[in-house]
Amino acid sequence: xxxxxxxxxxxxxxxxxxxxxxxxxxxxxxxxxxxxxxxxxxxxxxxxxxxxxxxxxxxxxxxxxxxxxxxxxxxxxxxxxxxxxxxxxxxxxxxxxxxxxxxxxxxxxxxxxxxxxxxxxxxxxxxxxxxxxxxxxxxxxxxxxxxxxxxxxxxxxxxxxxxxxxxxxxxxxxxxxxxxxxxxxxxxxxxxxxxxxxxxxxxxxxxxxxxxxxxxxxxxxxxxxxxxxxxxxxxxxxxxxxxxxxxxxxxxxxxxxxxxxxxxxxxxxxxxxxxxxxxxxxxxxxxxxxxxxxxxxxxxxxxxxxxxxxxxxxxxxxxxxxxxxxxxxxxxxxxx
Ligand code: NAD
Ligand code: WQD
Numbered sequence: 623x624x625x626x627x628x629x630x631x632x633x634x635x636x637x638x639x640x641x642x643x644x645x646x647x648x649x650x651x652x653x654x655x656x657x658x659x660x661x662x663x664x665x666x667x668x669x670x671x672x673x674x675x676x677x678x679x680x681x682x683x684x685x686x687x688x689x690x691x692x693x694x695x696x697x698x699x700x701x702x703x704x705x706x707x708x709x710x711x712x713x714x715x716x717x718x719x720x721x722x723x724x725x726x727x728x729x730x731x732x733x734x735x736x737x738x739x740x741x742x743x744x745x746x747x748x749x750x751x752x753x754x755x756x757x758x759x760x761x762x763x764x765x766x767x768x769x770x771x772x773x774x775x776x777x778x779x780x781x782x783x784x785x786x787x788x789x790x791x792x793x794x795x796x797x798x799x800x801x802x803x804x805x806x807x808x809x810x811x812x813x814x815x816x817x818x819x820x821x822x823x824x825x826x827x828x829x830x831x832x833x834x835x836x837x838x839x840x841x842x843x844x845x846x847x848x849x850x851x852x853x854x855x856x857x858x859x860x861x862x863x864x865x866x867x868x869x870x871x872x873x874x875x876x877x878x879x880x881x882x883x884x885x886x887x888x889x890x891x892x893x894x895x896x897x898x899x900x901x902x903x904x905x906x907x908x909x910x911x912x913x914x915x916x917x918x919x920x921x922x923x924x925x926x927x928x929x930x931x932x933x934x935x936x937x938x939x940x941x942x943x944x945x946x947x948x949x950x951x952x953x954x955x956x957x958x
Contacts, residue, residue: 624648625869626696626738628681628725629703630674631658633813634744634802636666637862638700640811643670645866650675650694652687653703657816659956665810681725684732691736698740698793698872699729700865704774707820708748708914711771722774723781730785733792740793740872742865745779747800747854747880747919748772756886757922760798760878768914779878786876793872800854800882800921802861804941805948812948813858814955822889823855823941827949830902837904839889841911846918850889854882854920857936857944867932882921883934896942 625642629635630651636658642649643666651663651674663676675694679686681703704722705711711718726743733741750758751766767773779796786794803823805812819825828834842849864881887895893904926932952958 623695623697624650624675626690626694626699627651628699628701628729629653629658631655631660631662632702634799634858634861635700635702636662636811637806637858638702638865639663639666639674640669640806641862641866642869643672643674647869650677650690650696652677652679652681652690654678654680657705659814661956662811669806669808669810682721682728684728687728687732688735691732691738696736696738698742698869699733699738700742700869701726701729702744704744706771708769708771709820711769711774715770718770718774723777726778726781730781734789737791739791740795740869741782742795742797742868742872743778743782745796745798745878746772746775747798747882747921749776749779749798752916753919756918757884757920758880759922760880760925783876790874793874794876795868795872796876796878797864797868798878798880799861800856800880800919802858803855804857804859804936804944806859807944807947809944809947809951812945812952812955822892823945826893826896826904827945829904830896830900830946831949831953833953835905837893837906838909839906840909840915842908843911844917846888848888848890851915852886852888852918852920854884854886855892855938855941856881856883856934857941860934860936864926864930864932867930871930877929879926879930880921880923881926882923884921884923886918886920887938892938892942895938896946899939899943900946902946
């Protein structure tokens with residue numbers, strides 16, 4: 623018996639692979655490396671001393687996926703594979719709908735064919751759209767997404783809800799991540815965006831190692847304590863452990879969980895913490911707001927705490943320390 627990690631060579635998938643292997647659970651990874659490197663899996667194997675069954679394939683390719691399902695006995699799928707860049711999704715919406723929706727549909731079809739009961743889906747806080755109040759609770763309405771990427775997450779949640787309604791054997795878990803940052807404390811695996819980073823933490827890391835001259839802080843006139851945007855940053859190792867707990871607690875039907883710390887930090891909180899714990903300068907300039915950004919977003923993680931027995935333990939210091947440790951060790955990510 624093994625767990626299939628789609629997109630398992632990616633940022634969150636590779637950290638999750640480590641947690642599963644360290645807990646004695648065999649994993650298979652399918653990835654087309656559209657946004658990752660096979661090196662990540664080599665490092666996972668080195669860190670854990672365990673083998674990963676690695677398949678290079680597109681999850682949308684049903685025939686190829688069927689061969690992988692035939693060759694293994696999966697009891698669950700953790701579905702990370704997908705495109706995730708918000709801005710790119712506005713420019714290329716159809717590519718996003720095609721890749722993200724098709725991959726989910728193929729998995730549902732093969733789960734039915736091979737009677738694989740469990741699926742844990744990488745959803746996002748973005749499904750809540752523009753929140754009216756914080757913290758965000760799972761019972762709050764979803765939809766009103768601000769970009770095609772967010773809509774793909776919303777639509778896949780709905781597909782999986784309908785899938786579970788129609789199939790008694792199905793156990794569907796929707797994990798709504800907040801803002802994953804940091805890296806494995808070994809510095810061997812981490813976030814490795816292609817091109818100019820869209821997200822705050824990898825941008826800060828690249829400024830800190832001298833790959834970019836300064837950080838642009840998108841607005842300091844939000845209704846927040848220091849005027850910059852507030853988010854719930856969560857260490858990727860805590861997030862990975864959340865998947866392990868979700869797998870262990872899979873149950874018939876559908877359950878959605880927020881995976882966040884429950885604490886919000888501003889852009890400047892993160893920058894100042896990064897500078898302090900790493901003793902490095904991070905020059906920044908305040909620029910205009912980024913279109914589509916919201917002022918404040920953080921989770922109420924009480925449901926995951928209570929039902930999954932999971933809690934984020936690592937703080938902003940560890941997130942900034944581990945992110946920089948990885949970036950310093952491999953300034954060009956997996957291309958080094
Ligand atoms: P990532 O890009 O590092 O990982 C995704 C992986 O999927 C990559 O290795 C990529 O090569 C692979 N992939 C994409 N399409 C594929 C396909 N059709 N077939 C096979 N492999 C494919 O991203 P990540 O940060 O690890 O995110 C993992 C998941 O979590 C994504 O679904 C993402 O939308 C979701 N998520 C991420 C964040 C975040 O901020 N990182 C937040 C919320 C949700
Ligand atoms: C965080 C804060 C920015 C970059 C996105 C997606 C979301 C989820 C996680 C997948 C904001 C500010 C950023 C920069 C800045 N992904 N910022 N300068 O926007 O909360 O969420 O990633 O599901 O769907 O929307 O994350 O890291 O881009 O931004 O000032 O160069 O940092 O304005 O306040 P965001 P982020």
